[in-house]
Amino acid sequence: MPLRRFIIALFTTALAGTAAFAADKAPDFSLKDVDGKTHKLSKLLKEGPILLDFWATWCKPCLEELPMIEKIEQAYRKDGLRVVAVSVDNTKSRSKVKPLIKAEGWDNFLVLLDETMEVRRLFGGTTMPFTALIAPSGEILYSHVGYVPGDEKKLEAAVAAYFGKEPSVTEPAGESTPSAADE
């Protein structure tokens, strides 16, 4: 019996995956920043592409990934890339968010708060970190769950492809670059 249910659940997973066709468009949302000001994704996208990253102060992989995102942001800022770092820190750790951001020098990030993870769920699941590159049209060009060292190369490849450039931050000279289209 458990095996039967296991197979049914696997089948369900496959069926759920068929809904992926509709997930290319980022769901619009409103969140407050660390100063209490409300921001809406659709308005932010009018200014250019957004690199959206869900993270938390207690999430070790997130804190490994954010410095990499900062390097990518520095390299493509002039092209119009903006990083929106959505913290899912709850009431226990929320007060750590801004001091950490300031100490790390991630001042160019727009830091939003998603304490109940409702917005995180809109992008599928609750796993952290979650990174997405969103075009001004709202189309999700690239998304990735979790972080292991080296993932930043895929992210930069997607960003560079969007701007029609060659990766310059994470890719040592002379190595082949994975295409964003592969994602």
Place this chain on the structure above:
Amino acid sequence: MKRPGILALAILLGTTGEILAGGISGQNELRYARRGTGDILKPAGNWGYFENDLEIDATHEAFRLHLRQRFLHPSEFGVEQSGFRAIDKKYLEYRGDYLTIRGGDFYRNWGRGLIMGMTEVREINYDTGLQGVLVEGAYEDFEGAIFRGGEIDTSGVAQESAEGLNLGYRLPFGLRLGTSILHFDEGPRHTAFDRRGYEVNYPFDFGQAYVVYVADSFDPVGGRFSHGFYSALELYGTGWGAVIDYKNYRLPPYFTPALQYPPPVQPEVTFNVFDRYPHTPYYDNEVGLQTDINLALPFDWSVKINYDQVSRQNVLTMLPSYRDYLGPYWSLWSKAERSLPGGDRYAVLAGYKEQTSFWHRYGGGAHYEHRWMHDIAFTTEFQHLWNVMLHEVFQGQDPSGNWLYGDRQFRDALVSFSVSKPRLGTITFLCERSGDIYDISGVRLNSEANRKFWGADGYWPSAELAITAVENHQLRLFYGYERGGIRCSGGLCRNVNPLKGVKVTLTSQF
């Protein structure tokens, strides 16, 4: 056979995708664990779990529908849930420019959780959400929210219902004032009572200050204050940031998670072996101060320091005390980390915890990560805890049958190695060891079964393979021993069962 509603739900959602032009997103996570045969945890029965969580968000213009189905047969925590009854979270929401209306399940935190706090942490089966109606609005510098709903606790039993109103106004120079009124109906934990909450938030050039105060009309003891106070002072500059938390609780005691009592204090540190012995807050009587400092130093170094001190209070006092009879507790943590431009990272962590005249805990750890061929990462981690307990309050027999009184010492350690490659996966080997013969709750665990899983000279080796070859789909295979006991996530903790066997987890995001 009970036909699982998962199937019908998935088909329904698969077909509505074309109708709803807005989009569908979600996650499906399948978790299966099979306990190994021949192990000695027989009294726990044929323990294992099989869960499938399907979570869907469908949006169409200003409307959003959220459905979650949790098929549990049983869950890791022993809960059974199947069929359409397993659709345990759902809401329909309208989002206008100034107004949001929701019917169904919702989670909100007011007053950083002290006025009202709702959260769900599935990893530890913690849920204080409400089901009801929520209306929220914002216009220029005004904002407000009103709700009515009923709470369903983690065992599926209806607890009290609640209703509340929250109003906030931002003055031109940034000062934000907020006030809340709530009414909690009678429930298993308490009689009906009202709560008032007040908030002040003031951002300035180099930081911000936040204060929240709550007062309840409910006082089970009589003649006592019934209030809660929390404040956070955040300060930052170039290359540094600090936060100072202060709390002062004299609130009615509750013994199960409740939306009235979220803990608005920082977790001390994310450190596996130390997280097993957390400080338990006393919401009915506690005063505490915590400082957390982040520093960015030259040569790619960064340092984090955390100091936490709490105690009870016999009269209303402003600062925590070190006096023994007030149950003082304090801890000091420091972590130094260096991240090199090539991707290599190393970190060392050391800390000390003390509950005066009762126990002392020293610990440390090291983390090293090396990039290989710009791509493959090798990571190793070591953690160690040394516990010295003085003036032992328990007595009993040790594993050899000798009676123990008084002082006691034990050590915990954890070692892990992992190799990861993007687009392929990660393999991790982990071994945890403990000489502890107590459960975190203080219950004597000296039976043969418990010694094996929790007890003296226990080892919990395991291996896990995480395959991420397909983007947004991850398969994790675990084999080995998993230590039971306290498990913490996001600063919340609870006890979980141990495991010897295999676990399969398939996570798909779409």
